[in-house]
Amino acid sequence: MKFVIQRDQLISSVQDVMKAISSRTVIPILTGMKIEAKESGITLTGSDSDISIESFIPAEENGNVNVEQIEAGSIVLQAKYFPDIVRKLPEKTVEIESDENLKVTIRSGKAEFNLNGQDAEEYPQLPKLQTDDSFELPIDLLKSLIKQTVFAVSTMETRPILTGVNIKLENGNLTFTATDSHRLASREIPVSEAPGQLPTVVVPGKSLNELNKILDDTEETVEISVTNNQILFRTKNLNFLSRLLDGNYPETSRLIPEQSKTVLHVKTKELLSTIDRASLLAKEERNNVVRLSTKGNGLIEITSNSPEVGTVAEEITVPSISGEELKISFSSKYMIDALKAIEYEEVKVEFTGAMRPFIIRPANDDPILQLILPVRTY
Amino acid sequence: MKFVIQRDQLISSVQDVMKAISSRTVIPILTGMKIEAKESGITLTGSDSDISIESFIPAEENGNVNVEQIEAGSIVLQAKYFPDIVRKLPEKTVEIESDENLKVTIRSGKAEFNLNGQDAEEYPQLPKLQTDDSFELPIDLLKSLIKQTVFAVSTMETRPILTGVNIKLENGNLTFTATDSHRLASREIPVSEAPGQLPTVVVPGKSLNELNKILDDTEETVEISVTNNQILFRTKNLNFLSRLLDGNYPETSRLIPEQSKTVLHVKTKELLSTIDRASLLAKEERNNVVRLSTKGNGLIEITSNSPEVGTVAEEITVPSISGEELKISFSSKYMIDALKAIEYEEVKVEFTGAMRPFIIRPANDDPILQLILPVRTY
Known part of the structure; x- marks a missing residue:
């Protein structure tokens, strides 16, 4: 096997494929990266049995030549050293060559690495998926x-x-x-x-x-x-x-309350940063719990306390609030995760009481749904 | 104690002072940060007994007002929470106030933190240094x-x-x-x-x-x-x-060889990146050892090998080389550290044989000196 390849292309493919390679695997050859050269281009493969990644670098793409002087063949290289070597090579192109004794030579400028390869025949075949469906x-x-x-x-x-x-x-x-x-x-x-x-x-x-x-x-x-x-x-x-994971996924639709007793519209960023601040004192002993209370007059208050350290309170004026008054405690981490995931400026939060799960959605009713179970604090 | 302060100024002082504060200290109050307000400004103090840092924020500086509404006093706050709180406050100014019960209130916008402080009288006095000398x-x-x-x-x-x-x-x-x-x-x-x-x-x-x-x-x-x-x-x-450390520092001048047998001028970056590449295969078993050999014709070669993984070799054309031929092995880490420290384009390396310490200096003889002991490899 032999080819001369653009180093930038190789670096980016190697980085992708490395995401599937683990140094702790029961199949020793999977600690390596498979390199396969064909006339059409180079394929890099990595796998940890759970995830397998194949990255293809076409010899030519959009009129650019990525790979030249290709002699077909394949080899497996130790993935522990290969990415650093490629990243630190001095020139824009890299020559990779393997011989019948599985010796691999990597050349770039005046730098030359001679590495011990492994037989690509011993690398597991990836399953071929039917792609009709x-x-x-x-x-x-x-x-x-x-x-x-x-x-x-x-x-x-x-x-x-x-x-x-x-x-x-x-x-x-x-x-x-x-x-x-x-x-x-x-x-x-x-x-x-x-x-x-x-x-x-x-x-x-x-x-x-x-x-x-x-x-x-x-x-x-x-x-x-x-x-x-x-x-x-x-x-x-x-x-x-x-x-894929084996087993039956639980039926989740019945978890989602159909009615709500308190409905809140609030600016996502404002709620997020307020809860982030309140969570500062709740880090350890209190398991990140913060409390939300309605205060009337379009106000809500976020509070938290840690007996050793102190207390924090902050009011937010919300665009709209309707329904019953409410005091509810929940994990600030879950709330922060949920608010960050909803990439909308304003969210609607629907509560059905202090002990029932509540729902966060984009204010415009896009079908993104975040549900959080409250925490009992008394 | 009370004052209203520009948050950016406070953040940067808190960050500096935190560098002296350790959560593992035998004197419990040193896990805190001392805050002292005077008419002239605010002083933050942190210490782990070994290092003490005092940062002063003047009430006024270059015509800018940093601190207002100052009521003199002092308090010690738990350093574990204070930096995050300050960093995440919503507004550009922060009000900090403490009462006679050592309760501290931090306000910014609608956010209010109530923290338990400690008596600043219990914070150790920093030694006053004579500054004549x-x-x-x-x-x-x-x-x-x-x-x-x-x-x-x-x-x-x-x-x-x-x-x-x-x-x-x-x-x-x-x-x-x-x-x-x-x-x-x-x-x-x-x-x-x-x-x-x-x-x-x-x-x-x-x-x-x-x-x-x-x-x-x-x-x-x-x-x-x-x-x-x-x-x-x-x-x-x-x-x-x-x-300061107690004890006598060893006399180091006698370590430095006065004569040299092989003198090399080389571009700092070129030598650095070549040794960096050669060290890739030398990481574990070989303790980062690489070898430098003179090759005649103004060439040197850097090599390294790891029996399990493979070998690497790279030649460098150097601006000048004189004296005896040489093969010498040394820690690539030490050499990389030394070359990075010399912030000059070209260095002079002076050897007195494969078993003797060698010296790296800027080519222009600026009095920066790096000395490395070689490694015996046979």
Whole structure:
């Protein structure tokens, strides 16, 4: 195998693929990165069994030559050293060559690295997904869906299914839902030209976080394909494959209260920074709990106290408030996460009493929904 | 005590003073920050016994009003919460008030914090230094002196005196020297208008690192005063006090070879990035060791190898080389630290054989000196 490649292109592909590579894996060869050269270009592959990433660098793209002097072949290189080496090479181009003894030579300017490779035949084959049942989304929309829900997955392994995001495509509507049983985040969007129905799946939160990091915020599309135990996200030069979580995702719709007793409209940023301040004293002993009280005259008050340290109180004048008076306590962290996820200027908060879950939505009723369970403080 | 202060000024002073405050201290009140209001302005004080920092915010400065409505007094606040509170307050001004029960109220906009303070009478008095025996330096020069030497102090407590930088003022020359017994860094500068002689002192490396972080890179001056067990660095609005290390600093001048057998001139950046690349494979088992060999024809070669991973080699064409041929091995980390500290384009490296310490200096003979002991590799 041999090729000469633009270093910038190589760096960016290597960085993407590294997101799937773990130094702690039970399959030793998966600590390496597979490099495959074909006439059409170079494919880098990394995998930790849960996530697999393939990044393709086309030999030519939009009239630019990325890779030259290609001699087909493949090799696996130790991923621990390869990214730093590529990043620190002196010139704009890099020559990579391997011989029949699995010795790999990396040259750039006067620098020459000789590394021990491993046989690419021993690298596991990635499953090939049937892509008949697939649909497309703009990449920036997929990133929003992930960011608005994934933070609410559980980090506890006691109910593994809750560590994933539930993705459902029904009647032309795509829904992402995540819950750790103390809060819930979901968003629904219409998908045109989608297959009527796809199997409902649960994708590990970790996979979606990595996917979100790799995808650039563009309006190009990503193609999503699902089988029983894998999901594939495919963009022009990237294949991102994740295993799915086994088990039944809980029915979450019945958690969402249908009526409300107190309805509040409030500027997102103002509520966010007030709760952020109130949470400063609530960090440790009080488990981040803050209290919201209605004060009449279009005022609410956010308070918190820590017996050792002191108390904090701040009033907010809200655009509108209706219904019953209310005092309710909740985790400031959950509220901050929820408000950050709703990328709208104004939110509507709907309460059904101090002991019942409450809902935060964009004021314009866009189908983003954040639900938080209150905390009993007396 | 009461005052209304510009928040930006307060944030920057609090950040400086926090550098001296540790949450792990044997004197509980030192986990707090002392705030003292006088008609002339506000003084913040933090200390961990080793380092003490006083930052003064003048009520008026250059025609700008920083502090208003001052009622004299003082209080100690828990430093764990205060910086975050100040940073996150909503308005440009902050009102701080304490009552006779040591309750402190912090107000900004509609936000109000009520904190438990401690009696400032219980805060230890900082020692007052005699400043007769003092001299002045431009701040940017002091920062250079620190950066060019402090990295070479020892991090091991086996010889505590080596964890400090030796500061010597003799015959109008000021010298900073640091060594961990494997390498040495020193710089000498002439000081005009200084007292002929000051006690030679050893300042903890940690203190100088913190001082370097706090001081802005300006041409204003810092006044340095020394007593037997303390050193004071004083700028317009800042007092930085550090304890000194007890004991005799070793005589380092005899370590420095007076003759050399091989002399090399080389571009600093080129040598630095080549050694940086060679060190990539030398990270763990080989303890960062790289080898430098002369190759004739104005060439040197930097190599490194790690049996498990592979080898790396790179040639450099140097501006000049004279004397005996040489193969020498040394820690890439020490060499990288030394080259980074010498802020000149070209360096002169003087060797006296593969087993003897070698010296790196700016090519123009400025009195910055970096000395490194080689590593025996066979």
